[in-house]
Amino acid sequence: MASLKELKDRIESVKSTQKITKAKKMVAAAKLRRAQMAAEAARPYAEQMEKVMGNLASKVTVDENSSKLLAGTGKNDTHLLVVATSDRGLCGAFNANIVKEAKVKAEALIAEGKKVQFYMVGRKGVPIIKRAYPGQILKHFDTSEAKTPGFEEAKAIAAELTALIEEGKFDVAHLFFGKFRSALVQEPTVQQIIPVALSDDAASEAGGAVDYEPDEEEILAELLPRNLTTQLFGALLENMASEQGASMTAMDNATRNAGDLIDNLTIVYNRSRQAAITTELIEIIAGAEAL
Amino acid sequence: MANLHFELVTPEKLVRSDDVFMVVVPGTEGDFGVLANHAPVMSTIRSGAELSVYATEGGSPETITVEGGFAEVNESGLTVLAEAVS
Numbered sequence: 001m002a003s004l005k006e007l008k009d010r011i012e013s014v015k016s017t018q019k020i021t022k023a024k025k026m027v028a029a030a031k032l033r034r035a036q037m038a039a040e041a042a043r044p045y046a047e048q049m050e051k052v053m054g055n056l057a058s059k060v061t062v063d064e065n066s067s068k069l070l071a072g073t074g075k076n077d078t079h080l081l082v083v084a085t086s087d088r089g090l091c092g093a094f095n096a097n098i099v100k101e102a103k104v105k106a107e108a109l110i111a112e113g114k115k116v117q118f119y120m121v122g123r124k125g126v127p128i129i130k131r132a133y134p135g136q137i138l139k140h141f142d143t144s145e146a147k148t149p150g151f152e153e154a155k156a157i158a159a160e161l162t163a164l165i166e167e168g169k170f171d172v173a174h175l176f177f178g179k180f181r182s183a184l185v186q187e188p189t190v191q192q193i194i195p196v197a198l199s200d201d202a203a204s205e206a207g208g209a210v211d212y213e214p215d216e217e218e219i220l221a222e223l224l225p226r227n228l229t230t231q232l233f234g235a236l237l238e239n240m241a242s243e244q245g246a247s248m249t250a251m252d253n254a255t256r257n258a259g260d261l262i263d264n265l266t267i268v269y270n271r272s273r274q275a276a277i278t279t280e281l282i283e284i285i286a287g288a289e290a291l
Numbered sequence: 292m293a294n295l296h297f298e299l300v301t302p303e304k305l306v307r308s309d310d311v312f313m314v315v316v317p318g319t320e321g322d323f324g325v326l327a328n329h330a331p332v333m334s335t336i337r338s339g340a341e342l343s344v345y346a347t348e349g350g351s352p353e354t355i356t357v358e359g360g361f362a363e364v365n366e367s368g369l370t371v372l373a374e375a376v377s
Binding site: 038041042044045046048049052056150151154210211212213214218219222223226229230233 | 298300301302303304305318319320330331332333334335359360361363365370372374375
C-alpha cells in the first residue's frame, strides 16, 4: 500500500486539478452567455439575407456567365471541406465530433471517386486531419489571434474561398461546424456553401413586382459574397457558443470526478493512518507485556 | 398616415427597429425616400453614405452612416442590411 506521504501528495495534486477544471468551467459559463447572445443577435441579419437570396435566385437564370458562387464550376470533381473547429482544448469531444463528421463525409466522397481537399478554420482539427489525410489540407485559417471570431474573420475566409474557386481549386464546398442546441447538446453540422444551396420553399415564396436597382444580376453579384460571409459568420458564432457549452459540460464532469477521487483517496488515507496507529499501539503493548 | 416600419440590421445585431415617417436611402443609382406603403424595391447602397431618418413629418433628420449593404422595401416596411454602421 502507498505510504501516507504518497497518498497526501496525490490528494493535493487532484485538488489542484479540480481547482483548474472548476475555474475553466466558470470561465466557459460566462463566455457561453456572451457567445449565445452574439449568436442570437446575428440571427435577424442571416434570416433576412436568406430570404432575399431566395427571392433573387429564383428570378435570375443561371448561365455560364453567372457567378461561380451561384452556379458552381459546372463540375463536381473536387470537394472542399471547410472544417471549423476551436483553437483551444478542454472542451470534451467537441472538436473530435466535428472532425468525425467531416471524415465520414470525406470517406463517402472518396468512395464516389471524388477528390477531397480540406480548408481548416481553427487550430484543433488540424493534426487529426493531417494524420488521416496527409497533404490534403489546402489551407489553414488561423483564428487564434482573434479573441472572438468576428465578421472580419468571416470576411477574410469568404474572400479566400472565392479566390480559390476562381482559380478552379475546387468545385463544391461544404462547411462543418458545431451547431449550438444547448449547453449539453452540440450537433456537428454539414452545410453546402458553394454553390449556394437554396431551399425550395424560399424560392416559391417569391412573387410580386419588385423593382430592382441596379438590376437583379448586379444585386445578386454583390449579394453572393456577402451571403457566403454571413453563413461563415453564423457558423463561427455557433461554433463559439458550442465550444463554450461543451467546455462547460466537460469541465463540470471533470470537477465532479475529481471530487469523487478526492473522497476515495481521503478514505484510503484515513484508513492507512488508523492502521498505522493501531500497529504502533500493538507494538507498545506487546513490548510492555514482555517486560 | 401610417408610419413606415424601419429596420436596420448588421451581422452583429439588430441596430434599430421602429416606426418612422420617412427614410432617405442612398442607393447606388441615386438617393430615394421611402414613405409608408412604398412599392417593393430592392437596391444596393453606396458604401460609406448616409441614411437620413425622419422620425416625424417636417422634423430634422437623424443621419446614420452605413458601410456596404442593401435596402429592401416590402409590405412590412423597409429593411436595411448593412455590414457596419457608425
